[in-house]
Amino acid sequence: MSSGHYKFDLFLRYHRAQARWARQLAERLDREDFKVWFDRWMLQPGDDRRLELQLAIEQCRWIGVVASPEFVANPWPRDELYSGFSHAPPRQNQRLLTLLHTPAELPRPLAEAPLLDFSGSEEDPVLFEYRARELMHFLDPSFPTPGDLQRFRLQYHRREEPPEDEEVRGFQAFLRAIQLAILRIATGEMPSATPEEGARKIAILQFLQRLFQWNSADIQFDRAEEWRKRGNLTEALAAYDRALNMDPNFALAWSRRGDVLVQLARYREAVDSYNGSLSINPYDEETRLRLALILGRLGQYKAAVVNYDKVLESNPEDALAWHNRGIRLMQLKRPKLALNSLNKALRYNPQQPRTWLARGIVLRRLRRPSSAAASFARVLKLNPRSGRVWRYQGNALFHCQRLRSAIECYKRSLRLRRRDPITLHNLGVALLRLGQYRLARKA
Template structure:
């Protein structure tokens, strides 16, 4: 799995349940089991990419990570990762800043370990001055305040831009603060300003799309996400979000399917995407293919109750009644 605006996923499931009559079920959490440190690293790096999106979003993603593996497993891996990266001779300032930022956001012991690793990766970095004429001081202050005191964060980013009018990351985070405050039109203007400063800032395009989604301007959202994807074709969250909007809001199922296929090409073991892909295929009456997607989901997560329910429906549609009964029994007792 990866970064997603998960508040949309329940809409997809509730929408699709209306396609048939079946027993109500809860929306199951998902998990995957990956065997190697490389897999952990890929997932964690995707997580770190969103560390500037605000505390609440980061903490939601941390909850998602713990559905995939326990907190203890993540911390054990992160310590191994830290030993590896701190032994390298070449500096990695960007990684260091993201790890330190994660520690500032929270995430308990994981954040503390991440921050310690980040500080080791930049031992020679000078301390940020508290001088009120230092734009970096105000930018860091704004990031710390984001989600907890958004008005004060906004003021800090305003000060950053007064001191450094070309600080596009401050403009992006200013948009995030405005979004959190419910000032959607101003948020879009902030992202537009960031894009004037750096037209290749894919995060600004992605967040701009998120605001358009909240405004229920879905075509505008897709247009922004398309630009984000053009700049960063590996943006898993944006591929997935686009797929959900195309499927749930616009009934453009073939295009939604293409988005989910692209997501899976980048992350083949994402359980939730296999599940959602099956929903779109069922909406297209492609029950054999839907069954295959849900079977993939249950292969990856055998206790995925909703996937077993859907498999039962698909098998019934295909006239395979004995297998449908067996799938329904697994839904009742997925373990």
């Protein structure tokens, strides 16, 4: 397999003791558009873990092993890689890459593989960034090398903040002056006639400080909104960050920052931003719905369901939340709970074809073909131009032994999707059941 045929740049394998660190590394690579196969993102509930890992290994250009004493001592994570490194196919060993998290005595294939030493990086964020950039340069030589570590440390700490205009600098200078005045009163450097007078002066200054700080954050937020309207997401994100530096409790800024990160496809950072907003205002239904949607996209179905439940606690008539909750429960292989959720969605919005479609799919999984057919019929009443739904209806009728009606549905589907092989196959099977062998063979 040539390098151009690999779907992922790096397969990341680790012991659970290094799970948090491995996730941090995967997210850092993901931000630079490297494609990382990370099990917490890729595996779904109910997957055959061993099979999925073996298939993933074939799709990855490099197999990065987070080496540690825990990994070496525990046979389980090693055995998942083709039942141990010593018996692995030679082409796999040629693609091994050792990411040394903690010094350990490495087995032969790992000891002979290229090694990047991440020792100490969990406690040292600058070292972590340096090693991560080394890894990115290894994966893609066009990615700039970080150079000398000591020089990198100096540059990292001297990194310039984005330039701010005169108005922002004025706000900051005023805030510093207020803080200095509060300190001088509190230490007695600026004496007051009585302790009560000093306390009153401090209270007034603190009020002004909070008011001015809020105004500063509000100005940055307005600028971010303007940048966002113009489509300049990078500038908008920087302005939201400045607003949050001035006022970390600005819930709406956290939420809008999450929206921008979603537009930039930086989904895991968006989740953190939405959580920041909800930690301040847990009753913001719109933000919680967006968070649940992104969690579902990332495969975190249980967390998505929890957030939909919180939305429905305050608004039990939210049809969209009931619908999406049902989809996630279906993906968690909880069809009865999913059916209940979809029925609630249809109670509040009975004209939604996608909810009827999801309900039909769940009923089919519950082996209730007659009810599934009725649900698909509602979809087709609302949207008769869906070839895929005509096929689903045909399948449901087939399982109800209504073969002639199933054949008519398959034919309707093929008028809309002429060369769909699945529909042709199902049509052939139905014709075969009716003894129409010549037509079945043609299908």
